[in-house]
Amino acid sequence: MPEPLPEAPAPQGTYGPALVHAGIAFSAGMTPRVHGELAVRGIVGRDLDVAAAQSAAAIAARNALAAITGAAGGLERIERCLRLSVFVACTDEFRELSAVADGATAAIAEHTDTAALPVRSAIGVRSLPSGAPVEVELTAAVSTPP
Numbered sequence: 001m002p003e004p005l006p007e008a009p010a011p012q013g014t015y016g017p018a019l020v021h022a023g024i025a026f027s028a029g030m031t032p033r034v035h036g037e038l039a040v041r042g043i044v045g046r047d048l049d050v051a052a053a054q055s056a057a058a059i060a061a062r063n064a065l066a067a068i069t070g071a072a073g074g075l076e077r078i079e080r081c082l083r084l085s086v087f088v089a090c091t092d093e094f095r096e097l098s099a100v101a102d103g104a105t106a107a108i109a110e111h112t113d114t115a116a117l118p119v120r121s122a123i124g125v126r127s128l129p130s131g132a133p134v135e136v137e138l139t140a141a142v143s144t145p146p
Contacts, residue, residue: 002110008070009033009063012129018067025068025078025140029087031132032059041131045094048133054103057086057134061104064138065111072142081108081118083139089128097122104136 008017009030018027032040032055040056042048048056061084069075086101088094101122109117118138128135 005062005066005069005111008067010036018071020071020142023141025072025142027064027067027138029135029137030060030063030067031129031135032056033063034059038130038132040133042133043089043091044100044133045091050096050099053100053133057100057103057136058107060134060136061107064136065108068138068140073145075111077142078112079141079143080116081112081138081140084108084118084120085137086122087125087128087135088122089133090124094124097124100134
């Protein structure tokens with residue numbers, strides 16, 4: 001049984017959590033927040049190992065999926081996840097970006113058809129909002145309500 005999706009996180013600034021335009025849903029960048037609070041902080045490869053970063057990426061991905069689900073009018077409206085971008089705040093020497101992103105992909109796969117997993121990028125960066133170790137953006141094709 002998959003972990004339930006959280007409520008769509010409230011934006012941490014002046015932007016929307018997700019929007020739908022012409023059948024495509026875009027999430028804002030989502031960090032590993034639980035009930036509005038950043039659950040994990042740090043730099044991967046210094047403060048966090050791969051397993052902890054994968055867990056943080058899974059939380060962030062569920063938040064992105066929840067935001068899209070809210071904007072689309074329900075999980076059943078998501079036809080296919082198209083693109084998943086995973087930003088990882090890491091040391092210059094850290095090279096296991098794809099392994100961290102696997103945590104986000106696994107969370108998406110819990111709630112969608114695994115045969116239709118999105119394409120993905122894993123990008124190493126110096127820092128992320130509020131000291132988050134990961135930030136996830138999700139793009140999905142959605143059906144329009146009847």
